[in-house]
Amino acid sequence: MSAPNKDFSVAIVGGGLVGALNAVYFAARGWNVTVFELREDIRTLKQAGGRSINLALSKRGISALDGADAGAGLFETLIPMSGRMIHIGGKQSSQNYGYFGEAINSVDRKLVNEHLLNKLQKMPNVTIKFLHELLSIDYEKKILNFKKSDGTVYKAQADLIIGADGSYSRVRRELMRVTRMNFSQEYIEHGYVELNMPPSEKGEYQMDPGHLHIWPRQTFMMIALPNIDKSFTMTLFMPWKNFDAIKTPQDLLGFFEDKFADSIPLIGRELLVKDYFKNPKGSLVSIKCKPYHYKSSCLIIGDAAHAMVPFYGQGMNCGFEDCLVLDEILTKHIGKPGTASSTKPTAEALGKAFEEYSATRNADAEAMCDLAMYNYVEMRSSVTKLSYKLKKSFEGFLHRLFPTSVIPLYTMVSFSRIPYSKALSISKKRGQWYDFFGRVAVYGTVVTALGVGAAVGLRNGGLKYVHGFMCRK
Amino acid sequence: MSAPNKDFSVAIVGGGLVGALNAVYFAARGWNVTVFELREDIRTLKQAGGRSINLALSKRGISALDGADAGAGLFETLIPMSGRMIHIGGKQSSQNYGYFGEAINSVDRKLVNEHLLNKLQKMPNVTIKFLHELLSIDYEKKILNFKKSDGTVYKAQADLIIGADGSYSRVRRELMRVTRMNFSQEYIEHGYVELNMPPSEKGEYQMDPGHLHIWPRQTFMMIALPNIDKSFTMTLFMPWKNFDAIKTPQDLLGFFEDKFADSIPLIGRELLVKDYFKNPKGSLVSIKCKPYHYKSSCLIIGDAAHAMVPFYGQGMNCGFEDCLVLDEILTKHIGKPGTASSTKPTAEALGKAFEEYSATRNADAEAMCDLAMYNYVEMRSSVTKLSYKLKKSFEGFLHRLFPTSVIPLYTMVSFSRIPYSKALSISKKRGQWYDFFGRVAVYGTVVTALGVGAAVGLRNGGLKYVHGFMCRK
Structure with a gap:
């Protein structure tokens, strides 16, 4: 059991994107931060399994990285995408995202995570412990029980526990034991699989890297985002029943020839078949819950608090913004980093800050979950x-x-x-x-047409009839 | 580890109301049934803790008990309540539930549970194991891991696993690991506490036992159901903030004098204070999920599948009807009890039965959850x-x-x-x-009024004006 620290100690469960960025923010307050990660160090792996390879970083994520002074060295790797490139009938047409040249940015998930871990490792008041699986939390004693890779139990004590442990958060599960938490998880009827479009023989991008490419097919779709190695990572989203129907390479190639013909020569038949059958098929879940905190002891952020379907490209951005919003609210309640009230905050002030965070951020995160759900229809159909x-x-x-x-x-x-x-x-x-306005336009047209019709009618006989009726006597 | 049985073996997790009744149904099919209950034998306890004392049994519950031939000995204890007795301003007014003398029936939860356990104990192919806490399930191997009261692990094997382990079901939690389960839990802003109204000095009911008594107070309410010992069990439902505001006996008595004055002499000040501060304050949660099953291996029923707020008195009835509906669907897919296909069902037939149950029962259970939520407004206000x-x-x-x-x-x-x-x-x-119809009535009135007005107006000058205009030439 780690000895209670004289400093303010924080245990962050989850060393993924959001957990790592939040650790940077907290370390900047002088807090004694320990990050516990279930998996092994991502920097020692060739490719992180079971997660999307690239993501779209936009304003909120950039602001949050900037706020932690964590952008340098990462921003240089971004590939701006200024619009969508729509692939229909073998033709491509561009739709800009912004109207003043704004772009979202393709970035490698692993690279972002490594960048943040590298930054953390240089901070003296941060410890990172990999291969620590959270078993349970005693919120009253503020003790976390972990299982280490050798099977032994490791107990940690912390003044504050942050759950940044993703959609299937254990911290959230433990939180549900001590709070009356409203919670919902909804799987959509679509799964996804990632494919790869390699660089051309000359080592160039095979499509315009300045766009996010979409093959909208009404009930399903494929997208592609550029990587810095000149390849594209493609993601095919479709109902599970479509996945079930593709049993053989022939099924797959037939399906692609019918639906995504223009992509086949770019991917290559052999690689297409290999990737499709080798790569894991992922499910997509939307998770909402409330509240996000327990007194001054615990707070959940990122996917642990609000997992969303990926169709607005806001999962990482929203999670990063969580860290920034939390920092802003903390500053409001306990003062700026460096002040005594921030370095060793009171439970009362922290509790108030978390209450405010929980209330305001919940409304925003749930709105984003809904927007992400709507955007699936927009991307694949509208x-x-x-x-x-x-x-x-x-x-x-x-x-x-x-x-x-x-x-x-x-x-x-x-x-x-x-x-x-x-x-x-x-x-x-x-x-x-x-x-x-649409209705006013329609009504206006109808009323005008009726008016003209009536006037013409009246002139051509109606007046005579009325005159005859009125002047009979 | 219990040896795999040559017979078809079922593990029912949860020996409460629904688990016990379902065990009766399954035992009647000749299946080898083991019921695992977390708590100790309710028959050895004076009063079961933390649960409502009495419930309202109505048509669905009665049909389900009848279907399992489990009514005799229990039905005799029912206290019919033919309507609501509304307490306002110290006066009582009756509202019948039915129009042909139908009644719901007050019944003791503990008595129902004991009755079913007694029935089970007489069936040769049923084993009941108390103080067995489910830890985990291996669905592929169909093995359940329990922790016994002495701390040791007990492994059980079963062809079929039934989760009847209530709102916070462990079986459901394990099911969520192997299925893409949509799930939601919603706490309402109200809690409850139970109080007791003893019999009169003469040993009689102090209010009419033929009614369910309600003190509707818009944002909160109190209800009372009769018990066979001539007492009433009262339940006060109100927002948590109201509970928080009552800190002293004086606060409580002031609140009751203001809101439920007529109940004070019947309960007695001393008992009111004692019960209110001693009894646990319960929270109210509505839980929905889908699907209810995993292949032919597992099915959840009762509160484990659909916890509802108690305001329609349908929690037990819906759970009991689950058992009856399941039995009806099983008969459709595997045949009547006693047939070979029922005694040792195939995985395929069972899987199809569970799929049908999961789909049809989900729609019904979720409708009931919604109805229960609406009825809270009806009871306390409408x-x-x-x-x-x-x-x-x-x-x-x-x-x-x-x-x-x-x-x-x-x-x-x-x-x-x-x-x-x-x-x-x-x-x-x-x-x-x-x-x-309401709108038609309103529109009809308005149009008639306008018509009369116009006719009068036209007669008093309008006609002259039109005549003048038309006949000018």
Whole structure:
């Protein structure tokens, strides 16, 4: 059992993206931080298993990295994608994400994680312990029980416990034993598999790396994001029943020839078959819960608090922003890093900070979970429709005219730090206005047509009839 | 480790109400049934802790007990309650539940459980093991690991595992590891505490035992159900913040004098204070999940599958009906008890039966969870409103005229076996008709009034004006 520290001690369960970034923030407050990670050190692995290979980093994630002064050395590896490239019928058409050249950025998940772990390792008040599986938490005594890789139990004591241990969080499970936590998990009917499009023989990208490529096919879709080695990582999302129907390489090639013909020569038949059958098929879950904390003892962040489907590219960004928002709220309640009240915070002040975080962040995270769910329909289907393109053009026109007052939803989510819940409600309200104007336009047309019709009718006989009726006497 | 049995073996986790009744059904199929219960034998306890003392048994529960031939000896203890007795301003007014003398029945939870355990103990192919805490399940090997009271691990093997282990089901938790289970749990903002109203000095009921008594107070309420010892068990439901505000006996008595004055002399000040501060305060949770099964290996029933708030008195009834519905579906897929196909069912037939059960029962159980949530508003608030009473009278009038075609919602839920989901959808549709007729009545009145007004107006000058205009030339 680690000796209780005179300093303020924090146990962060989970050394993935969010846990590692949060450790940087907490270490900057002078706290004695220990990160416990279930898996082995990702830096010793060739490729992390069972997780998506690349991610889209946008405004919120960048702001959070900046806030922890953790961007340098990482930002240089980003590949900006300024829009979607829609693949239909062998043709490609581009749709910009922003209206002023904004881009989201393809980045390697493993590289981000390694970058943050490297940064942590240089901080004197941070310890990282790999291969520590959380078994249970005693919240009253603030003791965490871990199983080490040799099977022995390791007990750790901490003033504060952070759960950054992902969708299937053990910290959350333990939290549910001591709080009345509302919780929901919803699997969508779609799974995914990752494929690879290698560089060309000349070592170049085989498609434009400045776009996120989408093959929208209504009920399913494939996407591709560029990697720095000039390859693309492609993800095929489709209902489980479609996966079940593909049993042989012939099934697979037939399916691709029918649906994604233009991608076959770029991927190569052999690699396509190999990757499809070798790579794990992942499920997609949306998780919401409330509250995120227990007194001043524990707080969950990232996927542990709000797992979302990946269709808005906000999972990492939202998790990183959690760390930034938490830091902002902590500063409000216990003061800036470096002050005495921050270095050794009182339980009362921490409790209040967590209460505020839990309440405000929950609304935002759940809004983002919903937006991510809606965006699946947009990506695989709406983007192909004229009404969608017209609405987007109209909104873009207004946005260019009034850049700060009419901001498209995608821009609010990906290129601003407007709280997710506010972005969602603005967008909903705007949708009602569009509907209203649309209806006014239709009604106006109908009423005008009727008016003209009536006038013509009246002139051609109606007046005579009325006159005859009225003037009979 | 228990030796694999040549017979078809079933492990039922949970020896509460639903687990015990289901064991009776399964034993009747000749299966080798072992019931594992976490707690000690309820028959050795004076009072089971932390659970409601009495429950309302109605049609579905009675049918399920009848279906297992498990009613005799229990039905004699039932206390029929034909309606609600509403306590407002010190006065009582009765509202019947049914329109043909139907009643729900107050029954002692402990007595029901003991009755079923006694019945099980007489069946040769049933074993009951108390103080067995489920640790984990290996679904592929069909092995259950239990911790016994002496701390040792007990391994059991079974062809089929039934989870009847309540709201915080371990079987469900293990099921979530092998299935993509959608799951939600929602705590309501209200807690409850049980109180006791003893018999009078003469040993009689102090209120009418033929009613379920309610003190509706809009945001909270108290209810009372009669017990066979002539006492009433009262349950006070209110927001947690109200519980938090009552810190002293003076706070409690002040609150009761203000809100439930008529109950104080019947309970007695001393007992009220004693019970309120001694008895545990319980939370109320609504749990939904899907699917309920894993292949032919495992199925969850009762609260483990669908915990509901207690405001429709359907928790036990729905759980009991689970057993009956499951038996009906099993008979459809594997044959009647006694047939060879039922005694030793194939995995394929069982799997299909569970798939059907999971799909149909889920819709019904979730409908019931929703109905239970709606009924909280009805019980604590709607029952006091004129519009509610008018609607109820009107519906009762129609029901008396057309007893089989217009059935009030409460009657469908409590006095019929119409599937819950159907009852809910019929009731929703009917609500739309009521709204429609209401609107037609309002519109009719308005249009008539406008018509009369226009006719009068036209007669008093309008015609002259039109005539002047038309005949000017």
